[in-house]
Amino acid sequence: MKTIKEKHSVLMRWTHWVNFPLLSIMIWSGMLIYWSNDVYTISLFGHTYFKFFPEWFNKALDIPAHLAKGMAFHFLFMWFFALNGLVYVAYTIISGSWRELVPHRKSFKEAWLVLLHDLHIRKMLPPQNKYNAAQRIAYTAIVLMGLGSLVTGLAIYKPVQFATITWLCGGYHASRIIHFILTIGYVIFFLIHIIQVILAGWKNFWSVISGFEVVNTPKTLNISKDDEQPKES
Structure with a gap:
């Protein structure tokens, strides 16, 4: 028998989907800023052996080094990114759903089993709840990464006004x-997340949109009290 079960709340779904375009804009605008001062290279004795974003990469994406434009977008949408993250964290705390998201004592061991199962090395399915290990x-790491981005972003944005934060960083x-x-880290998380969504199938993806999931439940037999008692011969 098939029944409809609520899986994800409205607020969780909204913060999840809003975060995707916000992070995309933040990464895009951040790359505009970075390309204006491409400093991360591996050099030795005055010779550059590795440049993180080589020239062919910049030309392939066809996005020029627009520092002012990148800063304008980055510093505007960072507030929406921070607000969205604050709403999400506040909701998980108030609703108590953080208990389903925060790793427990055995999570790191179980996460290894999940990886082995996903790689088809281990056949037995690891322990499953709403979220596996x-x-x-x-999901906990991505929240901490968001906090780290906000703190370091403020240190870069206003290093004098937020001198204490800059010093702590x-x-x-x-x-x-x-x-x-x-x-x-966000880019790597996106790629892994998309692969996991594809592997999980359309049913799981649709539940994050609708908030509900169709599950199969075993039929129960209704036995009356008369049937439980032995009949006299």
């Missing part, structure tokens, strides 16, 4: 490096 770690240059590494 790997999802718990990934290790200085302006260190803040920029951490901010850059976190951006690479």
Whole structure:
């Protein structure tokens, strides 16, 4: 028998889908800023052996180094990104759904089993709840990464006004490096997340849109009290 079960709340779905275009704009505008001062290279004795974004990469995307435009978009949408993240975190705390998302003591061990299962090395399905161990770690990590991006972003945005934050991040240059590494982390998370969605199938994807999932429940037999009692011969 098929029944409809609520899987994701409205607020969770809204913050999830709003975050995708916000992060895309933040990454795009951040790349405009970065291309205006492409400083991350591997050099030795005055010779550059590796440039993180080589010239062919910049030309392939056909996005010029527009520093002012990149900063305008980046510093505007960062507030929407921060607000969306704040709403999400507040909701998980108030609703108590953080218990389903935060990793527990056995999560890292179980996450390894999830990886082995996804790679078809291990046949047995690891422990499953609403979110498996790997999802718990990934979703918690992305929230912490968002916080890290906000803090380091403020350190880069106003290094004098937020001098204490900049100092805690290790200085302006260190803040920029951490901010850059976190951006690479978002891209990797996106790619893995999309692959996982494809592997999970349309049913799982649709539940994040509608909030509901159709599940198969076993039929129950209704036995009357008369049937439970032995009949006299």
